[in-house]
Amino acid sequence: MSAILQVKNLVKHFKKVQAVKGVSFKVDAGICFGLLGPNGAGKTTTIEIIEGIKTPTQGEILYKGEALSNRFQQEAGIMFQSTSLQEFITVRETLHMFQQLYSVTMSLDEVIDICALEEFLERDTRQLSGGQRQRLLLAIALINDPEIIFLDEPTTGLDPQSRHNFWELITRVKTQGKTVILTTHYMEEAYSLCDTIAIMDHGKIIAEGTPKNLLATHFSDVVLQIPIEDLPADTQALPFKIVEIQEMAEILSHDVNVTIEQLMQQGIDLRHLQIRNRTLDDLFLDITGKELRH
Amino acid sequence: MSWRRLWAILRARNMEFFRDRSALGWNFMFPILIVAGFSFAFSGEPAKLYKVGVYQDDSTPSSLAFFETDYIQFITVTDLAPAIIKVDRHQLDMLLDINQHKFWINETSPKGYILERVLRGAGVTHNQFDKATVTGREIRYVDWVLPGVLAMNMMFSALFGIGYVIVRYRKNGVLKRLKATPLTSFEFLAAQIISRSWLIMLILILVYVGTNFFIDFTMHGSYVHLFLIFLLGAISLISLGLLVAARVKSEELAGGLLNLITWPMMFLSGVWFSTEGIHPVLQKVALFFPLTHVLSGARAIMIDGGGLQDIAIQLISLLIMTVVFLIIGALSFRWE
Numbered sequence: 044m045s046a047i048l049q050v051k052n053l054v055k056h057f058k059k060v061q062a063v064k065g066v067s068f069k070v071d072a073g074i075c076f077g078l079l080g081p082n083g084a085g086k087t088t089t090i091e092i093i094e095g096i097k098t099p100t101q102g103e104i105l106y107k108g109e110a111l112s113n114r115f116q117q118e119a120g121i122m123f124q125s126t127s128l129q130e131f132i133t134v135r136e137t138l139h140m141f142q143q144l145y146s147v148t149m150s151l152d153e154v155i156d157i158c159a160l161e162e163f164l165e166r167d168t169r170q171l172s173g174g175q176r177q178r179l180l181l182a183i184a185l186i187n188d189p190e191i192i193f194l195d196e197p198t199t200g201l202d203p204q205s206r207h208n209f210w211e212l213i214t215r216v217k218t219q220g221k222t223v224i225l226t227t228h229y230m231e232e233a234y235s236l237c238d239t240i241a242i243m244d245h246g247k248i249i250a251e252g253t254p255k256n257l258l259a260t261h262f263s264d265v266v267l268q269i270p271i272e273d274l275p276a277d278t279q280a281l282p283f284k285i286v287e288i289q290e291m292a293e294i295l296s297h298d299v300n301v302t303i304e305q306l307m308q309q310g311i312d313l314r315h316l317q318i319r320n321r322t323l324d325d326l327f328l329d330i331t332g333k334e335l336r337h
Numbered sequence: 338m339s340w341r342r343l344w345a346i347l348r349a350r351n352m353e354f355f356r357d358r359s360a361l362g363w364n365f366m367f368p369i370l371i372v373a374g375f376s377f378a379f380s381g382e383p384a385k386l387y388k389v390g391v392y393q394d395d396s397t398p399s400s401l402a403f404f405e406t407d408y409i410q411f412i413t414v415t416d417l418a419p420a421i422i423k424v425d426r427h428q429l430d431m432l433l434d435i436n437q438h439k440f441w442i443n444e445t446s447p448k449g450y451i452l453e454r455v456l457r458g459a460g461v462t463h464n465q466f467d468k469a470t471v472t473g474r475e476i477r478y479v480d481w482v483l484p485g486v487l488a489m490n491m492m493f494s495a496l497f498g499i500g501y502v503i504v505r506y507r508k509n510g511v512l513k514r515l516k517a518t519p520l521t522s523f524e525f526l527a528a529q530i531i532s533r534s535w536l537i538m539l540i541l542i543l544v545y546v547g548t549n550f551f552i553d554f555t556m557h558g559s560y561v562h563l564f565l566i567f568l569l570g571a572i573s574l575i576s577l578g579l580l581v582a583a584r585v586k587s588e589e590l591a592g593g594l595l596n597l598i599t600w601p602m603m604f605l606s607g608v609w610f611s612t613e614g615i616h617p618v619l620q621k622v623a624l625f626f627p628l629t630h631v632l633s634g635a636r637a638i639m640i641d642g643g644g645l646q647d648i649a650i651q652l653i654s655l656l657i658m659t660v661v662f663l664i665i666g667a668l669s670f671r672w673e
Contacts, residue, residue, distance in 0.1 A: 094517060095516075095517070096513060096516060096517060096673070113519065116517075116518070116519050117519060119517075121514075121517040123510065123513065123514060123517075125510060126510045126511075126513070126514045127506075127509035127510050127511050127514075128511065128514075129349050129350070129353050129506075129511060130353055130357070131352060131353045131356035131357050132349055132352050132353060132356070136349070136352060137349075139345075140345045140346070140348070140349045141345075141518065142345075143341050143342060143344065143345030144342050144345055144515075144518040144519060144520050145518065145519060146519075183514075187518075
């Protein structure tokens, strides 16, 4: 598979902050590439430099092997983290306006169908719900029938139904062969949608690969979960380390059989025992830390 | 440059403007209310005083008994031609030329009729003084202030309608979204100028026609010339709005800057009163305001019947200002 996008040693300085510190990655055509990271990690700055919204201090971006040009603007679809639209115009009129800005476009009917906009086409954009608004913004990003589409935290603030609905839309876009660059805070979203992910922190990429490979590389253990009330009062005496998360105790185990045997030897009730594999959430917290970001 | 892209933005901006009922209503109602208010305030009879211009080469006091009449203000004039124009516009009720033994009154003026009777009653016969008449209409304050009110509305609409809106677009990310498309800044700015220009001119024409129906304004010049000076004025003021909005990100700052420009411009350019009496330095400062040239041009057309040659300086000044504002505004424009 050939790389549609190459980012080489990207650096971005603001007045007192170095937001991006030498980021490099490649994105193959037709995949969904996820850029993850805590708040302030430099994801949006990186994406907006690639989109041509911000200028880099240093570094190179190649689209189909060439420096960014008008061609990229014609072939890229962009959905920003937050976008306002012109007021007092309807969904259909907004789509029509954006359609007129490009030389090559999808038909309005097609984009309306993909993003399921039919039921609120004649509604003023100010009167859309959060989910409807995001669907419209996705439709605007698709209006030029892009080869590569950037989605910057598209499901932030949506309710679970709207979020799952949006995931279906992204899957539908992927099946059309378009390359998707997705930034998100939701690990579940990244795991289910992304073929490759890169985790950024403090302006650098600190892990990159397919979700499965990253998990396999970083973790060889599983997590055993038991309600705290089922454990003895003195957990210090137990032969394994326990992490308390709300009302559950988590035990990391490299050998489930041995751990269960140890639990049984302690006379612990195992009726509520749950075993789960490590997730991207674990990986994310493991490599970016648990301290609160602003 | 793509006309299709320019048209798309222009169309969207027009829809946004026309569907914002409160803003649209205010744009129409504001000048109508101002003109109606002034018309009402100045509709009553002025002070009961007759004004007679007196022209004579030497300063020898005339022996006419007419000059002994009370309640007549006799004003010495040094130039006959402008004084006749003042009779034409009811600024003088009568003009006496002592040297040629001639007097002028306005046929449409009741005061002129009364003064002629008073003159004859004071013993001045037809053989002593020949009568000449003019027929011009009175120039009321509302006629004088009308171009000011129209231009002031244009100024607010251009500066706030463009400057404030672009800053709002920048702040809430509309400009950022448009930047991510092939739309160029030139196309965007051109669409804003065209959109606001034609809206301003439409409102101007509707307000003028609508209020003229009731007030019957004085118009001695050409409507084409009047349209031209207002159109150029509108584009110049819009360009000034673009200049203010070129980089500003905060609506509060934009509001402050726009007020800083509009209020001095309104008072110094002569919207409400003639600036002849103000400090010479301020008169010079006023020349840097587009509104000053719009107003003097419009009044020259409407009140003095001036043609293109009479308003050439105003047109050239507005053109230069427009070009300067546009160049600086376009070069310093930032989407974000």
